[in-house]
Amino acid sequence: MHNLAISIRISDDLFIKDPESTNLGKRIISESIALLDELGFEAFTFKKLGAAIGSPESSVYRYFESKHKLLIYLVCWYWSWIEYKIVFGTINKSSDMERLKTAIEILTKPIKVDNAFIHVNEVLLNKIVVSEATKVFHTKEVDKENDQGYFAVYKRIVQRVSQLIMTINPDYKYPNMLVTTVIEGAHQQVYFADHLPSLTDKKRGKNRVYNFYTEMVCKMIS
């Protein structure tokens, strides 16, 4: 169908050798997604990943310095992909309010596969982001890694949506708080639905996360 000549560009600092540049690199990406989903970040090791792709762990280390950096790489990839979806999804909308609602939809509704990137399973990657992404910045190295620019894409998405909000209501006081509350909250509700259902409201149907956070944004900025 639509096979665009688009590739997601990730900061050079996140890898030793660009995994997009070789076959082995792409297998590292696709298998690490599968394995991270299966084992979780703690039990995931480069040795196991090596076994999964039929290569020694030393080969993986030629692409990524550590499993932590690999996780950041994947999360960055995810947010870059989301940013691209937001940009292209909002470009043709006729009002800021419509643009805002589309952005929230992309950020809160379940993910669908995107065949434009064959070695990345976006549905699994979203699951990983939902369950593991907090570990990316909840470490003692946050400040250093923030200085390195690892969280730039995420921050840019927040800025974009905040700016939409500020266009709609220039007096609104807490645009960043509202946007991060929505983005992180949405992931949290999905995780709770799977593992701690009493912490969410599962009965409210399939679009409850989208409905809840859309209503939240509308009420807050009006």
Added chain:
Amino acid sequence: MHNLAISIRISDDLFIKDPESTNLGKRIISESIALLDELGFEAFTFKKLGAAIGSPESSVYRYFESKHKLLIYLVCWYWSWIEYKIVFGTINKSSDMERLKTAIEILTKPIKVDNAFIHVNEVLLNKIVVSEATKVFHTKEVDKENDQGYFAVYKRIVQRVSQLIMTINPDYKYPNMLVTTVIEGAHQQVYFADHLPSLTDKKRGKNRVYNFYTEMVCKMIS
């Protein structure tokens, strides 16, 4: 001042030997809080903790099975303490709305030391909860640990506040989502203010987290 004969009761499953029952146990608690704050969960080890209290790591293992269980213990202790503050803080209020606002205040405003528990520094413990608590349930063992009841206190707090909301507005559709969004969001905003300031709205002053989430709850349930 007020030195109540109250002690926080934690589920037996979280420790091998009750740390409240001995002097060494209490030192394990107080030093683990200091060390976790200093090193972060990843760099924290029982060996280092042993060194800090002048005991071999094997002694620490007589109290806690693993550093993960110790973290859960501390987080549980924290939420039990918060629950006690909510219960006693709301008991004398004259309306449900006042009770709700008090609960939100306790959940979103900065923590002050509580001299009732000498071996626990609640301010540090709150910092640990803010930076490390997501690791408690973002593991592959969530479901098992949930079955063991490790998250009961947290869930009970969510239920309490949800019920307050439902008393005020029995038609409100998403009480649990709203409450968890507030609790987790408040911690997140504090973490962002320290490490990723562009993701929050620091300019909005000291009570911005409380103000933002109080406004959110009021607007959402009205």
Added chain:
DNA sequence: TGGAGAATGATAGTAATACTATTATATTTG
């Protein structure tokens, strides 16, 4: 007061993890 039982200390050991290093063998490319 003395002795049993419990708590702690001292020390050792193990499998796994998160790497680094080295050399040999493919594979690509000019």
Added chain:
DNA sequence: CAAATATAATAGTATTACTATCATTCTCCA
């Protein structure tokens, strides 16, 4: 076809997250 590059195969290291054992100290109560 040679040179450069990528990968495989293998080994090694410090640290982690434990478990095990035995000696010492403390405590409490008969």
